[in-house]
Amino acid sequence: MHNFIKFETQSTAEKLIETALQFKENPFLQKELGKDLRIGLIFLNPSLRTRASTQIAAKNLGMEAIVFNIDKEGWALEFEEGVIMNENKAEHIKEAAAVLGGYFDVLAIRAFPTLIDKKQDMADKVIHQFIKYSHKPVVSLESSSRHPLQSLADMMSIEETWKQDKKPKVVLSWAPHVKALPHAVPNSFAEWALGLEHELVITQPKGYELGEQFTKGAEIEYDQEKAVADADFVYIKNWSSYHDYGKLPEVEGNWLLQDHQLKESAKIMHCLPVRRNLELADELLDGSKSLVQLQANNRIYAAQAVLFEIISNMKS
Amino acid sequence: MHNFIKFETQSTAEKLIETALQFKENPFLQKELGKDLRIGLIFLNPSLRTRASTQIAAKNLGMEAIVFNIDKEGWALEFEEGVIMNENKAEHIKEAAAVLGGYFDVLAIRAFPTLIDKKQDMADKVIHQFIKYSHKPVVSLESSSRHPLQSLADMMSIEETWKQDKKPKVVLSWAPHVKALPHAVPNSFAEWALGLEHELVITQPKGYELGEQFTKGAEIEYDQEKAVADADFVYIKNWSSYHDYGKLPEVEGNWLLQDHQLKESAKIMHCLPVRRNLELADELLDGSKSLVQLQANNRIYAAQAVLFEIISNMKS
Amino acid sequence: MHNFIKFETQSTAEKLIETALQFKENPFLQKELGKDLRIGLIFLNPSLRTRASTQIAAKNLGMEAIVFNIDKEGWALEFEEGVIMNENKAEHIKEAAAVLGGYFDVLAIRAFPTLIDKKQDMADKVIHQFIKYSHKPVVSLESSSRHPLQSLADMMSIEETWKQDKKPKVVLSWAPHVKALPHAVPNSFAEWALGLEHELVITQPKGYELGEQFTKGAEIEYDQEKAVADADFVYIKNWSSYHDYGKLPEVEGNWLLQDHQLKESAKIMHCLPVRRNLELADELLDGSKSLVQLQANNRIYAAQAVLFEIISNMKS
Structure with missing residues (x-):
């Protein structure tokens, strides 16, 4: 594995889950492996859980991690080719990525979507330009389109919890929110659940369908009650409209899940942060x-x- | 000791002072003890001295320290139970504390008072909820009511400096300022000085009396000149009114201490930052x-x- | 060497270049030397490259580095002597520097100029007060007047690239920009190039002459085309007016360098960040x-x- 920005193959994913579970047993199993190696964690958007867990992960392997909160440090990057940089962008991604690639052995990057320009968001330009110009392995800490580290942790959690031979029934259920949220978490969750051959049902209000490139192979069920009734795992998550990109079409009915709707053995999941009694x-x-x-x-x-x-x- | 959020007993305090003086002699006496342990330093308010000294202390013991500047990272926490989180709070303390408790072996937290809601401030909700939900030892880096790490350093400084058998006369003296300041430092100083059986005199203008739960056993003297005349140690500090909570009642007279008011052997103390020629x-x-x-x-x-x-x- | 704030002597500079090239060969040559030593990196202005490279350098020597982003942490320092601190400055440099000097073995400081008060800027008060009150070695991470770490890296880059016996012809060429920029980088570049006995030509529009204390010994050539024609190295950099301090006098002609103006073997240099197609x-x-x-x-x-x-x- 060179870069980690999305689900690749079932065998790679299964291998990662197995390795992750081994590290959970013994976090310091490979504490010398990363000695004298450095990872740069670049945040174009804020993070707490992702920053802390990645810093800890690096440290467990003996690596040094240095954090860059680009968003707060007023370091506006230019991503367009050939422009005259006479406005507010102080540095071009070509220089920034190459310099950071020269300073670090691995780079990890968070870059949220605009939720305005769908084509640009889906192209994940930031992360792909870092790959192109840094000449170093790149890990996604959540891009516009995907959040693969979250999905790997999610699949690992299902693996640990599910003790039956048959595959579990997994439901991805839309939940209410007050803001327009990205699609990265539900996209990735669908990609990984399907890639690992779980039975996946997605339930959401009309107008909140995810991109088909992520959900092909999943069953779509607009009736939440019906979708979750016999679910083994229900992944709760809000997202804005994908087709009417970034908008919040009006929603009918109450999408706040109730305990009595689930079977006794069902498990509920959420990537956090979660808004209690709203989501x-x-x-x-x-x-x-x-x-x-x-x-x-x-x-x-x-x-x-x-x-x-x-x-x-x-x-x- | 499990948590460290206030003065507990005289013997615990004396033991801590003794241990601190040993580490001052040899900072790397226990440099392997904290190997593979992690402390999370969570700042809901800014800090330089406290952050640096705690990071260094952790490192001297071989621990890894990771800092979270919550105030600057726009991570508004909800502390109320049962509310519908449909406003600006992105995460509930229940999740935040439990996640951080899962990531770290020890948590340390700074949370300043509102200086508006006295009852809420005195309840020190933030730190108590971290204790309740993190399931890990919690260290106060200054709460609404107390600043125990400062007081421990203060008592250690008195211990190092005072070479007589009898207990020293310690005076806590109010000083002028331009802003409304919290009571945590003077509260803690009184709590620790009294707990260690120093003779404590508190001098302040009328209207600036501290809470009696902290000052019981101290002599109150409104005449600063009289209070400091034969003091061995004078702790200079501003605070706002406690009874007319957070307000700045008018002050009569000049409270800026002069050298000639003190005896030759007297020592003056301040927790810093200090405003020169004002405090x-x-x-x-x-x-x-x-x-x-x-x-x-x-x-x-x-x-x-x-x-x-x-x-x-x-x-x- | 105790402090590092400017070019000292040719032999010191040559020794530093030689040592730097040895570390480039083997970064971990002295990885135990800094064990149990700490460096405090104090930024009164933002930084990415300087912060990262200094953190990495410290780590390569086994030192612990702790970063203080003073500018973002609202910690306004007072530098005047004898004032009554009743405005917005929370701490005096006397206390701040002494405390940090007590916490760290080495301090490194970045403090940009005002570009308004020339005399104050040229006095480099911030860094000199840190030297005076910290009682520890101080490294400049760019002061108002100079950026010596940049110049050392620049001279090292010329040393690595230039394979002839005679000294290279080095040209420092002004370039366009949209903001008023400091003089620290060009000042230092001139100081180091001249100190190392390179042939130095400086080309800039009328009104953009640098301070003579830095450029004495260099040839001044207002015609950029003529200046760069047979240059071995061209250092491109914008700066604001020094004589009409911090202002941007009108510029005639096109100062954006073209490839065809340079000889085939010429090398171009820039300290980054660079604005493409503007500079x-x-x-x-x-x-x-x-x-x-x-x-x-x-x-x-x-x-x-x-x-x-x-x-x-x-x-x-």
């Missing part, structure tokens, strides 16, 4: 069905497995 | 009576002693 | 004449050589 009810978050803390904790080992594979590949 | 005159700060640099330096070893006790307790 | 054309930045990535990379080893000399001096 997910207290009774579910505080009850025994919740996997949210398990997922958050698994973020460390998901990142550690990814960095392990990248470093191992560099050294071989 | 404390140049002649005192630059003269031989000042302990302010000693106090600031002792912050490292105070934090190191606290982390040492917490880690030792975790491992036993 | 420097794509064809030059993306072509084989460019040394900009070499310079950026050399920043690590320049800083490492400086820290190595300072630590070695402390230990001897």
